Amino acid sequence: MSWWNRKPQEERARWVLEPLLGVGPLRFGMDPEQVQAALGGADASVSQTSGGRLSWQLYPDVGVTAIYGHGPRLVAVAVDPWCGPLVRLGDVELIARVPSEVRADIRGLARSAGVSVRSNWSGDAEVAAWGLSMGAAQDWGPPSEEATRKDRVITDALLVGSELAEDPYATAPVTNWYDVREARPNPGASPLLPQERPYWAWTPSAGVGPLRFGMTVNQVSAALGREAPAVRRGWNLWAGRGAGTWDLREEQFDGAGVTAHYWSPEGAPTLAAVTVDGRTGPQVKWDGIKLIGRPVSKVDTEVIRHIEERGLEWVVHCDGGPGPDELNMYIRATRTGDNLVSGARFFAPDWEDRG
Missing domain, CATH: 2.60.460 (protein yfey like fold)
Known part of the structure; x- marks a missing residue:
């Protein structure tokens, strides 16, 4: 997905994350035809193969990327921050929010559930017990206005099934989609004025x-x-x-x-x-x-x-x-x-x- 395809929040779907099972209408283990049907027949604008097998598919109208393992079967879903569904876990809204606020809410939810929260490669919240790995991207002004960049980032998320939950970004299905070895982590506040x-x-x-x-x-x-x-x-x-x-x-x-x-x-x-x-x-x-x-x-x-x-x-x-x-x-x-x-x-x- 791209920043120029951003949608107002009122036009975005609202999905619920069911940890390690699926999100919204998608269930881990679905084949590509089932994924497309669950997304209302939406078309994938980009498909990527690796080793002759389908690796991932981008659905820009929905704002998600479906990532496949062997089969191919759905093993992960990446949710776009600008046009993807607004995903909720319990009473915590995960997408298109300030990262530190989401981290605080996730920690509160994790304490009540007795699970641990760690930091992933980008310094954002990750919970293996829920197959949840947060990320962030540039925020933009409303899509009705001329493209203007804001001075903050907003959250996106990678949601995975149980086979990837321990280290989502380290396995081939995810690295074929986004290899974090080529990315720069979030180092925190600027040390220099x-x-x-x-x-x-x-x-x-x-x-x-x-x-x-x-x-x-x-x-x-x-x-x-x-x-x-x-x-x-x-x-x-x-x-x-x-x-x-x-x-x-x-x-x-x-x-x-x-x-x-x-x-x-x-x-x-x-x-x-x-x-x-x-x-x-x-x-x-x-x-x-x-x-x-x-x-x-x-x-x-x-x-x-x-x-x-x-x-x-x-x-x-x-x-x-x-x-x-x-x-x-x-x-x-x-x-x-x-x-x-x-x-x-x-x-x-x-x-x-x-x-």
């Missing part, structure tokens, strides 16, 4: 701070004081029947508060983009506008106004962030607990942003 950050200069289409597009991996490391990346991401490129090679795509530098994105148009990977983290990254200005570590809605408004005052065009990128067309920059949002602060991505011409 905007005025406490070092300043980096930005030259559109050329680079930001000490980083210049076209740098090699070693040059990026040297420019950042030889800091070792906390995370390196990429994928295998297979060559015929050979073993292939691993293609580096990004390195995350937690000390500097930036992520370096690479591409390989001529062989070895070179720097193509830099994402400045909203929590810990350096401050970057655009004509006096502080872009980093501030409420997202304020930065969005200031950036759009400045673009229009300069007679430029502005575009919305894949995660909903605005930026000046042809200057190769846009505003991103970084989660800080229940809230969001602004980050930014700067990139070279012709680089394909993958989100």
Whole structure:
């Protein structure tokens, strides 16, 4: 599902979670035809297979993703925060709420039931006894208005049957849908105020701070004081029947508060983009506008106004962030607990942003 398909809450279905058994009209163990029938004949807009077997199906009109194990049989249901059904467990509403409030309500319900609550990969509430794993996503203004990002996140949920309940995100049916090894956890509140950050200069289409597009991996490391990346991401490129090679795509530098994105148009990977983290990254200005570590809605408004005052065009990128067309920059949002602060991505011409 996507933020642009969001629905008013009064138009959303209301479902009840029956722990480890099912949610709303869906029951774990259903085959795809039974799932579709239970959803009133809704069509799946996307289906994904793995190893020749159906892995998951997205139902955008309903706002859920059905995740399948062997059979295929339904083993998990992901509920979208913007258009999915409003799911209730006991007297606790789970979806499209402030995460800390939902966590407090879940803890209260868990105490009365004598079950334990833990934190999952994203720092949100998870209860194995109920097959419940909470998550969160960017909140938006009403669908009747122009797309506007709010300064908070709202809850979504992954609901699973008994076979996945002990560790929902660690098993193949779920990892085929969403591999959290490629995601960033919720680290909590931002440790730096905007005025406490070092300043980096930005030259559109050329680079930001000490980083210049076209740098090699070693040059990026040297420019950042030889800091070792906390995370390196990429994928295998297979060559015929050979073993292939691993293609580096990004390195995350937690000390500097930036992520370096690479591409390989001529062989070895070179720097193509830099994402400045909203929590810990350096401050970057655009004509006096502080872009980093501030409420997202304020930065969005200031950036759009400045673009229009300069007679430029502005575009919305894949995660909903605005930026000046042809200057190769846009505003991103970084989660800080229940809230969001602004980050930014700067990139070279012709680089394909993958989100």
